[in-house]
Amino acid sequence: MDSLGALNAFVQAAEARSFTEAATQLGVSPSAVGKAIARLEERLSVRLFHRSTRSVTLTPEGTLFLERCRRIFCEVEAAEAELVQTKEAPRGKLRVSLPMAGMLLMPTLTAFMRAYPEVEIDLDFSDRMVDVIEEGFDAVIRSGELGDSRLMTRQIGTFHPYLVASPAYFERHGTPTAPRDLKQHHCLHHRFPSTGKLEPWPLMDGGTAASVDLPVTAVSNALDPLIHMAEEGLGIACLPDFTIRRQMREGTLVAVLENQLRRCGTYRILWPSSRHLSPKLRVFVDFMAANLFPAHGVAGTDSGAA
Structure with a gap:
């Protein structure tokens, strides 16, 4: 930020051809402008102004540097304008x-x-x-x-998780009334892609977690195939409600054991x-x-x- 301040002091002095006028525009003392430019010259190892008691004029190096500085401040203004626009409309x-x-x-x-x-x-x-x-x-x-x-x-x-299958599946295989009944059913499992492990079904029995050795009829690392297989009557799947709202509403999937699952x-x-x-x-x-x-x-x- 000190460098930008020195560059700004240089640009103001170069355009006004006066340290005093530049100081007035910047709200600082003329000596502060002079010191800032002197430090800038020292850092660059080049003389930017010819100084006299009545005026200051740019050296050839100063003229070249002024054009560069103008480009820098134009880019800063463009960046600020761009940020203002992004506040006005998401893009x-x-x-x-x-x-x-x-x-x-x-x-x-x-x-x-x-x-x-x-x-x-x-x-x-x-x-x-x-x-x-x-x-x-x-x-x-x-x-x-x-x-x-x-x-x-x-x-x-x-x-909320739901255990679902098609009405035709339950007609053929019966409806489970307790978690242990799932041992006699075709179970469609989801595999976590990140770990390769099967996602456990959140079964509950009497308010405590129920451990049931579930059969594995099919496994998928995506939910869409499980939904399709369940609708086709191939077994029971454990699926989040937002993935099967349409199927539940249309009756192509029916839920069981609703009160024996962790709900949220x-x-x-x-x-x-x-x-x-x-x-x-x-x-x-x-x-x-x-x-x-x-x-x-x-x-x-x-x-x-x-």
């Missing part, structure tokens, strides 16, 4: 990491794109724990509680900690919180990630 690239179930969130994302057409969305689908800052993401959406003191976080919705999970949006959010990120966070899980109406407050 620019927004890089977002979504879980592998993110395709099922696309209706909300496409609604955001229609609402803010000048924001360019760059989507990355992954269930791994990304480094938001090091990998250059503007925002990350994940389930569960994620801790990083460098990040801000906001809860954008809750979801959370989705959060995380972004690098900053005192001032860019307009594009602010509207994205607010839009996701308001629209991603409207059935539950959950929108938390901004806070430091714990």
Whole structure:
């Protein structure tokens, strides 16, 4: 900043051909302008002005340097103007990491794109724990509680797991009435892509977690195939409610053991900690919180990630 101040003093003095006039424009003393320029000359090892008792004139080096300095201050003004414009209207690239179930969130994302057409969305689908800052993401959406003191976080919705299958499946194989009955059924499992482990079903029995050795009929590291297999009558799948709302509403999937599951999970949006959010990120966070899980109406407050 001291260097910019010296450059500004130089430009004002060069254009006014007077240290006194430059001092008046800058609101400092003429001696302060003279000292700033003298330090600048010393640092550059070049003389910028010819000085006399009545005027100052630029040296050839000073003339060349003045043109460079004018370009610098034009760039600074352009940068400031650009920032002012971004405050007025959200625009620019927004890089977002979504879980592998993110395709099922696309209706909300496409609604955001229609609402803010000048924001360019760059989507990355992954269930791994990304480094938001090091990998250059503007925002990350994940389930569960994620801790990083460098990040801000906001809860954008809750979801509930359901055990579902097609009506035809239950007609052929019967309806389980307790977690232990699942041992006799075809079970469709989700595998975490990041760890390779099967996602446990949140079964409860009498208020405590139930441990059941579930059969494995099929495994997928994405939810869409599990939904399709369940609709086709191939077995029972454990799926979050937001992924199967249409199927539940239309009756192609039916839920069982609803009172014997842990009922709630959370989705959060995380972004690098900053005192001032860019307009594009602010509207994205607010839009996701308001629209991603409207059935539950959950929108938390901004806070430091714990």
